[in-house]
Structure formats: C-alpha cells, structure tokens
Amino acid sequence: GAGVSQTPSNKVTEKGKYVELRCDPISGHTALYWYRQSLGQGPEFLIYFQGTGAADDSGLPNDRFFAVRPEGSVSTLKIQRTERGDSAVYLCASSLNPTSGGEETQYFGPGTRLLVL
Amino acid sequence: KQEVTQIPAALSVPEGENLVLNCSFTDSAIYNLQWFRQDPGKGLTSLLLIQSSQREQTSGRLNASLDKSSGRSTLYIAASQPGDSATYLCAVENYGGSQGNLIFGKGTKLSVKP
Numbered sequence: 001g002a003g004v005s006q007t008p009s010n011k012v013t014e015k016g017k018y019v020e021l022r023c024d025p026i027s028g029h030t031a032l033y034w035y036r037q038s039l040g041q042g043p044e045f046l047i048y049f050q051g052t053g054a055a056d057d058s059g060l061p062n063d064r065f066f067a068v069r070p071e072g073s074v075s076t077l078k079i080q081r082t083e084r085g086d087s088a089v090y091l092c093a094s095s096l097n098p099t100s101g102g103e104e105t106q107y108f109g110p111g112t113r114l115l116v117l
Numbered sequence: 118k119q120e121v122t123q124i125p126a127a128l129s130v131p132e133g134e135n136l137v138l139n140c141s142f143t144d145s146a147i148y149n150l151q152w153f154r155q156d157p158g159k160g161l162t163s164l165l166l167i168q169s170s171q172r173e174q175t176s177g178r179l180n181a182s183l184d185k186s187s188g189r190s191t192l193y194i195a196a197s198q199p200g201d202s203a204t205y206l207c208a209v210e211n212y213g214g215s216q217g218n219l220i221f222g223k224g225t226k227l228s229v230k231p
Contacts, residue, residue, distance in 0.1 A: 004160070033217055042121070042206055042221030043161070056218060091160060095217060105151070106217060108160035 002026070004109035006092050012115045013082055021077040021112045025094030032075050033106060034067055035091040043091055049075060082116045089113050119144045119211050123222035130197055131230050138192040138225045140207035145185050148210040152181050152192050155204045155224065164205075165192070197229045 005024045013019050025032050031050055035043035045059040049069045057067075064082075069075040079086055093106040120143045130136055140150070149168045153161040165174045165181040167190070173182040180193040190207060204226045208219040 031217055033219075035219075040223065042208070042223050043219070045218045045220070048217055059218070093161075093217075104217065105163045105166055106219065107163070108153075110158070110160045 004092055004094055004107055006090075006109040006112050008112060009110065010113045010115075012117065014117050015082060015084060017082050017116075019079050019082055019114065021079075021090050021114070023075045023077070023092030023094075023109060025073065025075070025092070026096075026107055027073075028096065029094035029107075030072070030097050031095045031104070032069060033093040033095075034075070034077050035093065037089045037091055037111070039088075046077070079114075082114075084116050087114055087116045119147075119209060119220045121207060121209060121220055121222040123205075123207060123225050125225055126223065127226040127228075129228040129230065132197060132199060134197050134229075135193070135195050136197055136227070138194070138205050138207075138227070140190040140192070140222055142188045142190075142209050142220075144211065145188055146212040147185065148212060150181075150183050150190050150207060150209050151219070152179075152190075153206045153208065155206060161206065194227075197227075199229045199231045202227055202229050 007022045033048050034046040037043040047067050048056040052072045064080045067077045089111040091111045093108045095104040095106045122141045124139045151166045152164045155161050167174045167183040178195040183190045204224040206224040208221040
C-alpha cells in the first residue's frame with residue numbers, strides 16, 4: 001500500500017517568508033510525528049499528534065512553528081518569518097496506534113528539503 | 118537528558134565483510150531501541166525494533182542486540198553487500214516521554230565497496 005508522502009519534496013524560500021509543509025500519513029494511522037533533520041545530524045523530534053490533537057509539541061523550537069491535523073489524517077507544518085537556520089529536511093512519520101508497550105514502528109516519509117535564502 | 122551516540126561516524130568496508138555498528142545511550146529508562154536505514158534523499162526505513170525486555174532481534178543478515186543496563190546496542194551486518202551502503206541511525210524511545218518521541222543518534226555512514 002501507499003506509504004507516507006510529503007509535499008513539496010523541495011522548497012526554496014526567502015528569509016522572512018511563510019511556508020507550509022504537508023504530510024499524508026498511511027491510511028488508518030492514528031499517530032503522526034514531525035521531525036527536523038539538519039545536515040550531518042539525526043532527526044530531532046518536533047511534534048506528535050494523536051488523532052486531531054497535538055499530544056506533545058515540546059520539540060517545536062519557537063512560536064514561529066505551528067502544526068495542525070484538523071481531520072486526524074493530513075497534517076501541515078507551518079513556519080512563519082522563516083530564518084536561514086530553519087533550513088533542514090523536515091520528516092514526517094506515522095504509526096498505527098501507539099501503546100505504552102513501545103511496540104510501534106514509525107513509518108517515515110521522504111521528507112521536504114527546505115532551503116531559506 | 119537522553120543522549121544517543123553512534124560510533125563510528127563513517128565506515129568503509131570491502132564487500133563480503135561482517136561488520137558491527139555501535140550505539141550508546143545515557144539513560145537506560147527506555148521503552149525500546151530501533152535501528153533505521155537512511156538512503157540519500159530518502160526517508161528512514163525501520164530495520165529492527167528491540168523492546169526494553171528483549172536482548173536481540175534478527176532479520177535476515179541483520180542482528181541487533183540491546184544491553185539496557187550498560188546503555189549499549191550493536192547492529193551486526195553479515196556478509197555485507199554494496200546495496201547495504203547507507204546511513205544507519207539508532208533511536209530510543211524514553212519512559213516518561215510522549216509516545217513515539219524518538220531520540221536519534223547522528224548515524225553511521227556505511228560504504229561497502231564492490
């Protein structure tokens with residue numbers, strides 16, 4: 001079946017502009033995660049949705065970053081007043097139904113490469 | 118604060134060699150540890166997930182071990198092939214954190230030469 005998809009695959013913007021990044025999770029997956037990966041680093045957690053609500057947004061770096069998942073499926077990561085330091089690959093992942101047992105595998109999309117000039 | 122370290126940062130081996138990638142973590146209170154593979158320009162593919170109560174997991178030529186008390190995991194790749202060339206990332210999911218908040222190492226970039 002279809003995996004996690006992300007659009008656009010690449011985004012170039014100018015400093016100060018607003019951008020939206022989209023994630024389509026695997027159908028039926030209740031959990032959705034956003035991560036950010038800078039060059040030469042591992043992914044860093046940004047936010048986790050369970051259904052429509054943000055269960056944990058502790059990884060969002062500041063209030064310029066915001067994410068929504070209004071219908072519990074597609075999610076949009078929004079970045080206001082972009083800065084050069086926001087340049088990174090933004091990864092989305094989904095999982096079926098996280099439990100407290102730590103058994104869930106996350107399925108990752110290919111990422112959106114954001115370059116802020 | 119949980120920190121995950123991977124050694125070496127890069128590794129180059131000839132085809133056919135067996136190899137070991139290392140991962141260490143500072144806080145042993147984890148739900149699980151996962152190994153992922155990342156190919157250039159692509160997302161992450163989960164290879165193996167070891168729950169905290171388990172000692173190892175195997176999939177084909179891959180074997181991952183977990184020693185939670187010492188904060189270490191190894192990924193063993195047998196009979197390496199050029200197609201194994203990729204970056205390998207390990208990640209832990211902490212107790213007390215939200216579900217699925219994975220903490221990653223920086224990865225080991227593996228190159229298998231034909």
